[in-house]
Amino acid sequence: MVNFSGSLLLKSAHLTTKQQYQSVIDASLTTAFATVRAAGKNMNKGGSVVLVSSAAAMAGFANHEVITAAKAGIIGLTLSAAATYASCNIRFNAVAPGLTQTPLTLSLTSNDAARKYSEEMRALGRLGEPKDVARTIVFLLDPANDWITGQIWAVDGGLSHIRPKMRL
Template identity: 85%
Template sequence: MANYLIIAASSGIGQATDELLRLAGHNVFTTARDHSKITPDAILDATDFDAVDRVFHQAGELDGVVNCCGSLLLKSAHLTSKDQYQSVIDASLTTAFATVRAAGKHMNKGGSVVLVSSAAAMAGFANHEAIAAAKAGIIGLTLSAAATYASSNIRFNAVSPGLTQTPLTASLTGNETSRKISEAMHPLGRLGKPEDIARAIVFLLDPANDWITGQVLAVDGGLSSVRPKMRS
C-alpha cells in the first residue's frame, strides 16, 4: 500500500486516477479548488506555491504525486487576450511548476511525480497556441526536473493525452459534428476516456516501474505520431 497525492482530483482524469489507486488499496490524498464536484481532503489553489507546499506537508510522506490541472482555450494567438493566455499558462504550467517545486522540497525519500501535457504539445493543431505553449512547457519541465532530482530518487514523467471525454472537453465531445471530426483525427478511431489516461498515470506512479524517468508517454490513439491509411 502506497500514499499518493492527486492535485485537481475533481477533474475527469483526476477522478479516474483516484478510483484506480483506491481500488488497488492505496491511500489517496485529494485536492480541488472547491467542493462542487468532489469532497477533497484539501481545498487548493494550485498556482499558489506556498499553498502547494502546505498540502504536501499535510498529505504526509508520499510515494507519488500527480497534477491533473488544466484548462481549455481554442483560439488563434491573435484573438487571445493577455488575460486568457495567462490563465492557460497558470492552469497548466504554473501549477505543474509548483508541484515540482514542492516535490523537490518534501519528497525526501524519493518517489514518482506525474504531470499532464497534451498531444497539442507534440503536434501542431490550429487554434491551440496558448495550450500548446503551456503543455510544451510541461514537457521541458518534466525533463529538467528528472535530471535535477534523479540523485534524490524522485522520478518525473508526463502523460500526453489526445482529446479525452471529460467535463472540460464537453463543448467539443458533446457536439456530434465536432466529435466525428475529432474521432477521425485519431488513428484508432475514437476519443480517449479518462480511465485510458488514468491507467498510464498509475503505471508511471507504480514503484515497480522505478527505472522510468524523464519520459513523455503519449496516450492519444496515435494522434501525435501516426498517419494511418484512410478508413473506408
C-alpha cells in the first residue's frame, strides 16, 4: 500500500492562512494517517506500506513551514506505525523525495532560474524524475525486502544530507 497524496504551498508561516495550513495538513498528513489506519485494519496477512514525506522535512528550507510540518509528521507516523505493527508483519517505510519534476511542481521546474538554483543544491546536479522515486517505492514494497521497516529513504540527489562542492 502506498500513499502519494500531498500538495505544494511555498509560503512563510506568517503569510499562511489557517485554511491553507489545514488544506496542506489534510492533503499530506491526514491522508497518510488514514492509510496507516486502513493498513492496520485490513492487512491481516502482513505486507508493506510506503508513505511519502519530503526532503524538506529533513533540512530547513525557507518558506516551507507548512509542508515541512506535514511531511515531518509523516516521518514520525512512519516510525510509530513501524513499531506498532511489526508484530503483525506489516512493514512501514517512507520515501522523502527532493524536488521532483511532476505536474505539481511545474511552477518551480519551468522557471529557468529556480530550476538552476535547485539543481546546484543537489550533489548529483539534477532534479528528480518520478521514476527515481518509483524505483525506491517498488523496492520497499517487494516482499523479498521483508527485513526493512521504520526507515526513511531520502530520494533527493543528496539534498537533505550532503553539501556538494562548488561546480566551477
